[in-house]
Amino acid sequence: MIAMKYTFxxxxxxxxxxxxxxxxxxxxxSEEWTMHNEGAETWSPYNVIGHLxxxxxxxxxxxxxxxxxxxxxxxxxxxxRFAMFEESKGKSMNQLMDDxxxxxxxxxAKFKALNLSEKQLDLKGVHPSFGEVTLKNLLAxxxxxxxxxxxxxxxxxxxxxxxxxxxWVEYLRILK
Amino acid sequence: MIAMKYTFxxxxxxxxxxxxxxxxxxxxxSEEWTMHNEGAETWSPYNVIGHLxxxxxxxxxxxxxxxxxxxxxxxxxxxxRFAMFEESKGKSMNQLMDDxxxxxxxxxAKFKALNLSEKQLDLKGVHPSFGEVTLKNLLAxxxxxxxxxxxxxxxxxxxxxxxxxxxWVEYLRILK
Numbered sequence: 001m002i003a004m005k006y007t008f009x010x011x012x013x014x015x016x017x018x019x020x021x022x023x024x025x026x027x028x029x030s031e032e033w034t035m036h037n038e039g040a041e042t043w044s045p046y047n048v049i050g051h052l053x054x055x056x057x058x059x060x061x062x063x064x065x066x067x068x069x070x071x072x073x074x075x076x077x078x079x080x081r082f083a084m085f086e087e088s089k090g091k092s093m094n095q096l097m098d099d100x101x102x103x104x105x106x107x108x109a110k111f112k113a114l115n116l117s118e119k120q121l122d123l124k125g126v127h128p129s130f131g132e133v134t135l136k137n138l139l140a141x142x143x144x145x146x147x148x149x150x151x152x153x154x155x156x157x158x159x160x161x162x163x164x165x166x167x168w169v170e171y172l173r174i175l176k
Numbered sequence: 177m178i179a180m181k182y183t184f185x186x187x188x189x190x191x192x193x194x195x196x197x198x199x200x201x202x203x204x205x206s207e208e209w210t211m212h213n214e215g216a217e218t219w220s221p222y223n224v225i226g227h228l229x230x231x232x233x234x235x236x237x238x239x240x241x242x243x244x245x246x247x248x249x250x251x252x253x254x255x256x257r258f259a260m261f262e263e264s265k266g267k268s269m270n271q272l273m274d275d276x277x278x279x280x281x282x283x284x285a286k287f288k289a290l291n292l293s294e295k296q297l298d299l300k301g302v303h304p305s306f307g308e309v310t311l312k313n314l315l316a317x318x319x320x321x322x323x324x325x326x327x328x329x330x331x332x333x334x335x336x337x338x339x340x341x342x343x344w345v346e347y348l349r350i351l352k
Contacts, residue, residue: 003212003335003336003337003338003339003340004208004209004212004336004337004340005340006337006340009206010206010208010209013204013205013206013209014205014209014333017200017201020200021197021200021201024193024196024197024200025193025197025326028189029189029190030185030186030189032180032186033180033186033189033190036179036180127343130343130344130346131343133342133343133344134342136340136342137340137341137342137343137344138344140337140340140341140342140344141337141341141342141344141348143334143337144334144337144341144344144348144350144351145348147330147331147333147334147350148330148334148348148349148350148351150201150326150330151327151330151331151334151349151350152349154323154324154326154327154330155323155327157190157323158319158320158323158324158327159179160179160180161179161180161182161316161317161319161320162179163179164179164180164181164182164312164313164316165313165316165317165320166309166310166312166313166316166317167303167306167307167309167313168306168309168313168314168316168317168320170306172317172320172321172324173324173327173328174320174323174324174327175320175324
């Protein structure tokens, strides 16, 4: 393995495809695949899409702005990890996926229009839990966070078959 | 959570979309996203697609046939987890994804044509490592194995940014 350095172009490759990946993975699936979770206090694929929307509307762009605003104290507001339980109410899975696609597209247009330089990647913000972080950390996390939640969605789906696979549970890392 | 019971229709929902999910996730990505792995002895997304092809051509359908053949001793042949390193040689990522889509489509056509009954799900085969398994176990594993490898692909991709996310590594389960 040779790890990657953060670059705007390669990050955008992932960010712009996530909504389409989610639609390809989830559209038209039976509700048993999309509405079940992994047990008490865990999220279904449906909940995850709501969480991704909340990140687009309240977190990534706002924190980017706080880092870039040289008149600010650069302190991030805490992110509400449970807001989507209220916000998604009454919305269908397809509606949520359309909403996510729309806000992601808008945010990427704004992000590209900022025309950030590599030098700005070292600018800093203050995270409520772990203190100083760089713009690069935030932007790389935006990407890794997408992948993390795709992973979560397929894990929750696979777990629905945990009993059905019998002894193969031993070979399937996703079920551990 | 309420786990699912294996049913042919809901399993096929996943099996038939996996090749398209992989294309949506990986087509047109920079090689740094698709050819890097997680370190020594681990697989890149490119290697995973080769492994999925090898499963379609030598494993799932063959084991199904062994279970269903009442003149056989029902013993599975061991699966070669490393065959794709040889078989994928000289093939592009897009070619492998096309190959996977093609063999999966052919296998699903054959699978549907078998017109299996729910009763047949209890028929048995003998796995080289863990002995007796049912057709249901095999068929549920075919599905969970797809999801396991989608999970692996996004994990390998996310790990490319492990250093870049800085302190957020704490919050990203995919990087643990």
